[in-house]
Amino acid sequence: MDDSTYSMVIESAEKLFSDRGGKDFDPALWAAVEEAGFPLALLSEDRGGYGFCAREAFAPVRVAAAHGVALPLGETLVANWALGEAGLDPAEGPAALAWEGKAAVPYGRFLKTVVLLRETEAGLAVFVLHPRGDDWRTARNYAGEARDVLTLAAPAQPDAHIACAPVVLRATLAMLRAVQIAGATDAVAAMCMSYCNEREQFGRPLSRLQAIQHQLAVLATQGCAATVAADMAVAAFDTALAQADPFVLTAAAAKVRAAEAATTVSSIAHQVHGAIGFSEEYPLHRLTCRLWSWRDEDGSEAQWARHLADWAESLQSGGQLWPALTACDLREAT
Amino acid sequence: MTLPTFPLETTSTAQVALRAEVRAFLSDALVDLPARERARSWVGFDADFSAELGKRGWLGMTLPKAYGGHGRDAVDRHIVVEELLAAGAPVAAHWIADRQSAPLILRHGTEDQRRTILPRIAAGTCFFGIGMSEASSGSDLASVRTKAERTADGFVLNGTKLWTTYGHKAHYMIVFCRTGKSEDRHGGFSQVLVDMSLPGITVSPVLDIAGEHHFNEVSFDNVVLPPDALLGEEGGGWAQVMSELAFERSGPDRFLSSYVLVEDLLRCLKRASAGGETTDLGRMIARLMVLRQMSLSVAGRLARGEQPVLAAAIVKDLGALFEQDVPEIARRVLRDDAADAEYAAVFQRILLAAPSFSLRGGTREILRGIIARGLGLR
Numbered sequence: 001m002d003d004s005t006y007s008m009v010i011e012s013a014e015k016l017f018s019d020r021g022g023k024d025f026d027p028a029l030w031a032a033v034e035e036a037g038f039p040l041a042l043l044s045e046d047r048g049g050y051g052f053c054a055r056e057a058f059a060p061v062r063v064a065a066a067h068g069v070a071l072p073l074g075e076t077l078v079a080n081w082a083l084g085e086a087g088l089d090p091a092e093g094p095a096a097l098a099w100e101g102k103a104a105v106p107y108g109r110f111l112k113t114v115v116l117l118r119e120t121e122a123g124l125a126v127f128v129l130h131p132r133g134d135d136w137r138t139a140r141n142y143a144g145e146a147r148d149v150l151t152l153a154a155p156a157q158p159d160a161h162i163a164c165a166p167v168v169l170r171a172t173l174a175m176l177r178a179v180q181i182a183g184a185t186d187a188v189a190a191m192c193m194s195y196c197n198e199r200e201q202f203g204r205p206l207s208r209l210q211a212i213q214h215q216l217a218v219l220a221t222q223g224c225a226a227t228v229a230a231d232m233a234v235a236a237f238d239t240a241l242a243q244a245d246p247f248v249l250t251a252a253a254a255k256v257r258a259a260e261a262a263t264t265v266s267s268i269a270h271q272v273h274g275a276i277g278f279s280e281e282y283p284l285h286r287l288t289c290r291l292w293s294w295r296d297e298d299g300s301e302a303q304w305a306r307h308l309a310d311w312a313e314s315l316q317s318g319g320q321l322w323p324a325l326t327a328c329d330l331r332e333a334t
Numbered sequence: 335m336t337l338p339t340f341p342l343e344t345t346s347t348a349q350v351a352l353r354a355e356v357r358a359f360l361s362d363a364l365v366d367l368p369a370r371e372r373a374r375s376w377v378g379f380d381a382d383f384s385a386e387l388g389k390r391g392w393l394g395m396t397l398p399k400a401y402g403g404h405g406r407d408a409v410d411r412h413i414v415v416e417e418l419l420a421a422g423a424p425v426a427a428h429w430i431a432d433r434q435s436a437p438l439i440l441r442h443g444t445e446d447q448r449r450t451i452l453p454r455i456a457a458g459t460c461f462f463g464i465g466m467s468e469a470s471s472g473s474d475l476a477s478v479r480t481k482a483e484r485t486a487d488g489f490v491l492n493g494t495k496l497w498t499t500y501g502h503k504a505h506y507m508i509v510f511c512r513t514g515k516s517e518d519r520h521g522g523f524s525q526v527l528v529d530m531s532l533p534g535i536t537v538s539p540v541l542d543i544a545g546e547h548h549f550n551e552v553s554f555d556n557v558v559l560p561p562d563a564l565l566g567e568e569g570g571g572w573a574q575v576m577s578e579l580a581f582e583r584s585g586p587d588r589f590l591s592s593y594v595l596v597e598d599l600l601r602c603l604k605r606a607s608a609g610g611e612t613t614d615l616g617r618m619i620a621r622l623m624v625l626r627q628m629s630l631s632v633a634g635r636l637a638r639g640e641q642p643v644l645a646a647a648i649v650k651d652l653g654a655l656f657e658q659d660v661p662e663i664a665r666r667v668l669r670d671d672a673a674d675a676e677y678a679a680v681f682q683r684i685l686l687a688a689p690s691f692s693l694r695g696g697t698r699e700i701l702r703g704i705i706a707r708g709l710g711l712r
């Protein structure tokens with residue numbers, strides 16, 4: 001695998017997002033993100049994008065999540081991809097996909113463009129909307145990220161259709177949350193490690209205590225699982241349209257597994273930090289509150305778990321799970 | 335990134351074909367093996383079956399051709415092993431030899447040891463036992479007492495090993511023992527290759543909680559070993575045994591031990607169209623899908639000549655949790671009246687094997703210590 005683009009993307013994302021974590025949408029940072037071209041990464045060059053593979057394109061999303069950056073970066077990336085698939089031009093400014101009638105739109109009031117989706121007989125209809133401030137009823141998730149409700153009704157005629165099953169887009173958004181969870185768990189692991197190496201009790205660093213070491217080991221195993229979960233879904237996204245089933249299943253598994261990891265990681269992180277980690281001034285909660293939100297957004301752990309269970313139970317009678325699992329294996333690009 | 339990375343592996347067309355070939359063979363070869371027998375997983379013993387695998391080139395896969403192997407990489411081997419375990423094939427006869435003894439001999443053995451033993455392992459006709467644990471030496475392997483003393487013409491071995499899996503069927507045991515004194519707690523150890531037909535060896539069965547016989551007590555009473563019984567460097571046993579454990583810890587056997595129950599659970603769920611609460615089933619599948627990728631990633635690193643000790647420990651820790659959760663999840667998702675006699679037998683076998691999953695090959699606590707060290711915490 002040629003890693004040069006990937007490393008370059010990670011490096012520029014790190015430069016951009018370090019120390020830029022926060023709760024509120026940051027317009028200056030968004031301008032820099034657009035300058036860097038991140039939201040267009042999935043589009044082919046003739047559509048004005050970079051033609052990155054999914055691994056490269058979603059890398060900045062993970063880095064942003066690790067730094068607790070408050071921007072709809074992944075949302076815009078996916079919205080632009082969907083617009084491209086619908087034969088439309090990429091959005092201006094921050095954008096997000098939204099399901100008609102569904103409650104919360106990430107960063108709603110800060111978006112220039114909403115790509116509204118409606119399931120119709122004719123397929124998945126796309127409406128490109130440009131809501132104004134008073135088209136939103138504002139709300140926030142546990143981490144204070146804007147999750148606003150759109151009150152604007154879509155016109156009768158859609159702007160276009162997308163030729164893919166709705167579940168593919170749902171799975172894409174679930175994958176996005178898994179990527180964010182992976183980024184944040186890695187950052188939480190880093191905070192826990194350095195805190196436990198510095199904080200002393202009983203005359204030695206917490207990290208010398210076996211009970212703490214084992215907690216951190218568990219945290220690490222869960223963090224690794226979240227990362228692999230996100231990675232495998234992102235890798236499957238490259239062929240999401242041609243091979244929808246393996247992608248949807250992989251993304252479902254990624255969301256479920258990352259969500260499970262998010263639960264354990266947040267709980268251990270707060271435990272090893274003691275009271276300081278429970279205080280407003282200490283930055284841990286910026287990440288853990290996001291983990292608690294993301295694990296339930298875009299299809300809860302339970303919802304995607306049932307999707308997997310239904311799939312397993314629907315395999316033809318006598319059919320086994322194993323061949324169906326290996327059929328989802330990532331194939332070498334040909 | 336703070337956490338260890340697991341680069342993803344993709345599967346080539348040739349690897350897909352290999353998987354299909356193994357699967358087709360197994361569906362034929364195991365057609366009469368009931369699920370309750372398959373549920374033994376890698377503790378199921380069938381010497382003829384192992385020999386058949388040897389004939390097909392699926393043992394000693396990563397060994398060089400010069401030693402009867404097949405010169406393939408760790409990923410190809412991983413695929414074959416996954417298929418064997420998913421099908422519940424009886425692989426115990428060759429298991430230890432193929433997994434860890436052969437790579438150990440290849441790396442540390444003399445040319446003569448390689449030439450005489452490796453081709454037989456690849457043929458599936460030479461079985462090994464692991465001689466590490468003793469009654470008073472489990473996790474703390476550096477406290478072993480078994481001793482090989484140098485004599486004019488070789489060594490004399492004395493001591494007693496415990497929990498030796500299939501010691502009663504093994505042609506050889508690789509015994510970790512003291513060969514000298516050392517100031518260093520990890521010094522003065524060696525590994526010796528013990529031909530189990532030598533006089534002075536007594537193998538006594540030890541039954542497990544299900545009343546099954548797989549492990550043993552093996553005692554050595556003045557067993558006279560030839561000089562070429564020494565495996566690797568005299569005094570270098572500690573480092574050797576640690577790298578042997580890395581092979582022991584990285585494979586699909588660390589998350590597929592209870593896989594036969596997963597399939598049998600699904601069989602019953604479908605039959606009963608239970609309509610119960612299956613969220614836990616979906617969660618289980620998600621964990622399995624991720625574990626497969628993680629384990630394959632470790633295989634990929636082995637294939638590139640790396641020694642991913644930390645990554646292997648992470649997979650084994652997560653894998654054992656998964657294997658042990660499978661029967662618990664099964665209890666929650668299957669209604670009582672949906673189970674049949676076969677399912678009940680599979681369930682019981684796996685329930686009663688489960689405690690061992692986080693003991694054998696290094697306990698959960700020891701693995702977490704290794705992970706903590708890998709993270710720089712100790």
Ligand SMILES: Cc1cc2nc3c(=O)[nH]c(=O)nc-3n(C[C@H](O)[C@H](O)[C@H](O)COP(=O)(O)OP(=O)(O)OC[C@H]3O[C@@H](n4cnc5c(N)ncnc54)[C@H](O)[C@@H]3O)c2cc1C
Nearest residue numbers: 464465466467472473497498499690693694695697699700
């Ligand atoms: C099915 C099975 C097959 C086996 N096959 C073989 C074989 O073929 N060959 C062989 O040599 N051995 C074999 N073993 C033995 C296995 O390697 C040991 O059981 C294992 O190393 C643990 O040793 P122990 O059982 O003596 O437990 P102990 O080491 O006595 O441990 C007991 C408990 O204390 C914990 N503990 C110990 N030290 C620490 C520490 N430093 N910090 C925190 N907790 C600690 C352990 O994690 C465990 O929970 C087998 C075991 C099983 C169950």
